[in-house]
Structure formats: C-alpha cells, structure tokens
Amino acid sequence: MSVLALGGAGYIGSHAVYQLLDREREVVVVDNLQTGHREAVPANIPFYEGDVRDRQFLKEVFAKEPIDQVMMFAANSLVGVSMKEPLQYFDNNVYGTQVLLETMVDAGVSDIVFSSTAAVYGEPNQVPIKECDPAMPQNPYGETKLAMEKMMKWCREAHDLRYVSLRYFNVAGARPSGAIGEDHDPETHLVPIILETALGKRKSITIYGDDYDTKDGTCIRDYVHVEDLIDAHIRALDYLKDGGVSDVFNLGSSTGFTVKEIIGAARAVTGKEIPSKIGERRPGDPTKLIASPEKAKAVLGWNPKRTDIDTIIEDAWNWHHHHPDGYGGR
Numbered sequence: 001m002s003v004l005a006l007g008g009a010g011y012i013g014s015h016a017v018y019q020l021l022d023r024e025r026e027v028v029v030v031d032n033l034q035t036g037h038r039e040a041v042p043a044n045i046p047f048y049e050g051d052v053r054d055r056q057f058l059k060e061v062f063a064k065e066p067i068d069q070v071m072m073f074a075a076n077s078l079v080g081v082s083m084k085e086p087l088q089y090f091d092n093n094v095y096g097t098q099v100l101l102e103t104m105v106d107a108g109v110s111d112i113v114f115s116s117t118a119a120v121y122g123e124p125n126q127v128p129i130k131e132c133d134p135a136m137p138q139n140p141y142g143e144t145k146l147a148m149e150k151m152m153k154w155c156r157e158a159h160d161l162r163y164v165s166l167r168y169f170n171v172a173g174a175r176p177s178g179a180i181g182e183d184h185d186p187e188t189h190l191v192p193i194i195l196e197t198a199l200g201k202r203k204s205i206t207i208y209g210d211d212y213d214t215k216d217g218t219c220i221r222d223y224v225h226v227e228d229l230i231d232a233h234i235r236a237l238d239y240l241k242d243g244g245v246s247d248v249f250n251l252g253s254s255t256g257f258t259v260k261e262i263i264g265a266a267r268a269v270t271g272k273e274i275p276s277k278i279g280e281r282r283p284g285d286p287t288k289l290i291a292s293p294e295k296a297k298a299v300l301g302w303n304p305k306r307t308d309i310d311t312i313i314e315d316a317w318n319w320h321h322h323h324p325d326g327y328g329g330r
C-alpha cells in the first residue's frame, strides 16, 4: 500500500517523500508544480502533475494507485499574499481540501496527516502555546488552515475520516545530505533570506522592526528542523494506523529566538558578514510565537534530533551553498 503525498514536490513535502523512501514505504506524489519542483522528487516514484481541485484527476490517481494513507502538504502558505488575495487562498486551500476529502471518502481511504500552522493561533495571550489555547487567526492564511481543520473534524463525525493535524511553527533546515532543500520564488522566509545574503545574492537582510517588546526589539520565533518535522508526520501515519484518535499537535522546539539572534547564529555558522539593516514592521507579524510540543512528544513519541539552531542553519547552509540557484542550478 502507498502513502499519497499531495504537494510532495514542495519544500516540506519533498522531505517527507525522501524520509518515506528511507523507511522503505511506497509513496505516490501529486503536485501542480505551482511552487514545487519536479527535481525535488526522485525520478523512480509515481508522480502525477495536477491540481488537488481537479476532481476527475484526483479520482483517477486514487483509482490507479493502492493508496491507504494521505499526507496533505499542498497549499498556498504566504501570510502577506493571503492578506491581499484572500479568495485565492480560500479557493486553493479550503476548496482543494474539500475535493481531497470527498475523493478520500468516495475511495474509502480514511487516514490523513495534515499540514497546519501556528498562524491558527494569531497573536497568543501567552507562550508556550498549547493546542488547547484559543485559535484566533489574524490573516486569511491561518483562517484557511483552521477551516481545513474544522472540515476534517466534521468529516470524522460523518464519514469516519481519521486525521492528525500538525501545527508547524517556523520550519527551516534541509536534508543533511544536501540532496533537497528550500527554494521559493519569491523567497520570504528568514533563514533562506539570511543565507542568500551570506552567498552575496542579496546586499543585506532587512529586519522587519526592532521596536517589539522583546529582549533586542526583534520578533521571536520557534524554529523546527524540517527533518524532525517530517519524523513527526511519519509517526502520525503510524499512530493512525495503530488506531490513534484524530487530534491536533504543535510542532516546535519550545525555545524562541529573536531575528537578530538568528542572524548572529548564521554569521557564526557561515563565517560571512551578512549585512543587516532595520526596516519597518511587516504587517501581521506576531511579537512572539513559541510552541509547547509536549503533546506531540507524549502521544506520538516525537523526539526532535536536529532541532537546535546551529544544526538547522548548518543543514540549510549546506543546501544553499551547494545550490546557490536552488533547483534551477541543477
């Protein structure tokens, strides 16, 4: 039987594909290549280029392949764009998930591991954030992810769907071998932008505000290594297979770093100057996001191995340094 990875050619999805193959699982990839890269998926596994909203296409994939579990990575995920194009986000994310769930119900496939986000919490009242804390998204991206979680909850009641929703904090790093890594166009995330600056592809990094109520005035985030993040996904697949109940888990480290601390760590890892300047605050940025990952540790037995900030940056640097043009450079 196979695991279907929707969005398996994206940054996070491709790391899942590689780890599933490491563990000798069968895997099938669906991706519309809007932001994903065909080169990020090994050539010898079934790959279907198409859109999750295309009902007929998806039905055919489920008819052809022996799928028994699903991992859903396919979504638009930029907070800033979602503020300007909310309907595009509802269409791709919410409607796309609706079509997927309908197809799963029709095909009799019940298990799904789903990519959710810390953005469902909005600006938290307290950190570390627990799964039972209020979910009050402050942007359309977070709102779509919360809507997708709710859709799965009602499908659990009506159709015996079984799901694990994983709320990611700030994902960074790359496969330690350097075979795959992060390549977005445009890039908006902190760690790759810092490393592109280290490579000289950008003159400097702009820090979005230094007047926040934190120790150095810059925003605090909780960074999790993509390899550890995927380990939690595979544990979640096994948890569902073993009869675990549908649930929601945070994936983070319980440690927060300021933007300036991340730049400092990257200077130490790369040995490069990495010029920075202070800019305006970016609209919609919460001051401080730190996860409580205790539930994932207790229930899924999750035990992150590479989630310390130096290892995260070293692995990301290994990718960027060897692939300065991302997949385009291959």
Ligand code: UFG
Pocket (backbone or CB within 6 Å): 077, 078, 079, 117, 118, 119, 141, 169, 170, 171, 188, 189, 190, 191, 193, 205, 206, 207, 208, 209, 219, 220, 221, 259, 282, 285, 289
């Ligand atoms: N930042 C900068 N300069 C940059 C880029 C980022 O100062 O050039 C800062 C941001 O203001 C923020 C921090 O670095 O304080 C991290 O920013 P990212 O864009 O890397 O990540 P976000 O925390 O904004 O976003 C992440 C996920 C989203 C998710 C969000 C939840 O990437 O998918 O967390 O709030 F929605």
